[in-house]
Amino acid sequence: MPLTHEEFAGLTHLGSGKVRELFAVGDDAVLLVASDRISAFDVVLPTEIPDKGAVLTGLSLWWFDQLADLVPSHVVSSNVDEYPAELTPYTEQLRGRSMLCRRLNMVQIECVARGYLTGSGLKDYQRTGAVSGHPLPTGLVDGSKLPAPIYTPSTKAPIGEHDENISRADAAGRIGTELAAELERLTLQIFGRASVLAAERGILLADTKFEFGHDTQGTLRLADEVLTPDSSRFWPEDTWRPGASQPSFDKQYIRDYLTSTGWDRTAPGPELPADVVEATRVRYVEAYERLTGISFKDYLSTV
Numbered sequence: 680m681p682l683t684h685e686e687f688a689g690l691t692h693l694g695s696g697k698v699r700e701l702f703a704v705g706d707d708a709v710l711l712v713a714s715d716r717i718s719a720f721d722v723v724l725p726t727e728i729p730d731k732g733a734v735l736t737g738l739s740l741w742w743f744d745q746l747a748d749l750v751p752s753h754v755v756s757s758n759v760d761e762y763p764a765e766l767t768p769y770t771e772q773l774r775g776r777s778m779l780c781r782r783l784n785m786v787q788i789e790c791v792a793r794g795y796l797t798g799s800g801l802k803d804y805q806r807t808g809a810v811s812g813h814p815l816p817t818g819l820v821d822g823s824k825l826p827a828p829i830y831t832p833s834t835k836a837p838i839g840e841h842d843e844n845i846s847r848a849d850a851a852g853r854i855g856t857e858l859a860a861e862l863e864r865l866t867l868q869i870f871g872r873a874s875v876l877a878a879e880r881g882i883l884l885a886d887t888k889f890e891f892g893h894d895t896q897g898t899l900r901l902a903d904e905v906l907t908p909d910s911s912r913f914w915p916e917d918t919w920r921p922g923a924s925q926p927s928f929d930k931q932y933i934r935d936y937l938t939s940t941g942w943d944r945t946a947p948g949p950e951l952p953a954d955v956v957e958a959t960r961v962r963y964v965e966a967y968e969r970l971t972g973i974s975f976k977d978y979l980s981t982v
């Protein structure tokens with residue numbers, strides 16, 4: 680049965696993402712739990728991918744470390760054996776797939792950086808010639824590399840709805856000029872470093888979404904998950920072909936299977952065959968090991 684917040688019935692549930700749960704821990708901490716659920720074409724599928732939650736949690740933790748000189752994170756601990764006593768009944772369900780974090784006052788803007796044109800950015804470009812107020816050269820196609828990475832803030836839509844790209848001026852109007860400028864600076868700086876690191880490993884970071892919040896001392900911290908295949912588009916460099924939908928590093932087997940079945944995307948997602956589940960699990964483990972240089976088995980032995 681896919682992990683749902685009912686499995687943590689004794690905890691104070693704050694919210695659900697498509698494949699994640701958020702709980703309050705005391706007054707000043709939250710617990711982010713990544714399930715093994717997977718979504719494709721915006722539909723959460725009924726079949727879980729073993730290890731997916733642990734891979735994405737391990738990736739976030741690694742990226743937070745890589746970025747610590749640029750921005751502090753919200754993470755307090757990922758060692759379940761050191762979690763507060765109220766979490767003890769759930770230790771094994773949380774091992775490797777959870778982060779105990781400072782409870783932040785979240786900034787109500789999704790901070791998106793794009794190095795390549797696709798998804799909602801491509802749709803905005805095809806309609807207006809721009810993305811979030813950034814005028815772009817003519818003739819760009821799906822998968823085109825942008826002349827330089829751009830910051831395209833968006834609203835935070837409820838689950839099941841799409842975030843709406845907004846201009847930087849609109850973002851400043853919502854959160855203030857100074858904070859808006861700081862978020863833009865940080866978002867592009869982090870994206871630049873992550874892009875170089877991924878490219879060194881033969882992976883193109885097409886775009887990503889960051890969330891930030893302020894702690895009780897007013898310090899701005901990088902929050903949520905970071906630079907995972909769920910919050911970002913990662914493309915294998917050797918199959919990059921502008922002009923068509925790019926193969927997803929992690930979800931292509933699932934996309935190809937769903938397309939092969941003729942599945943109606945307005946219908947519930949079908950169960951996945953075992954070979955597609957295993958191939959996808961392997962892709963997630965490969966993504967972790969290729970990006971971090973750490974064996975996934977070693978990650979699991981540290982949590």
Ligand SMILES: N#Cc1c(N)ncnc1-c1cnn(Cc2cccc(F)c2)c1
Pocket residue numbers: 694695696699700701709711712753780781782783784785892902903904
């Ligand atoms: N990160 C973080 C965070 C924090 N450190 N303090 C307070 N709130 C949040 C927070 C609020 N919304 N989300 C997104 C979200 C929603 C649902 C499930 C999830 F796993 C994640 C995260």
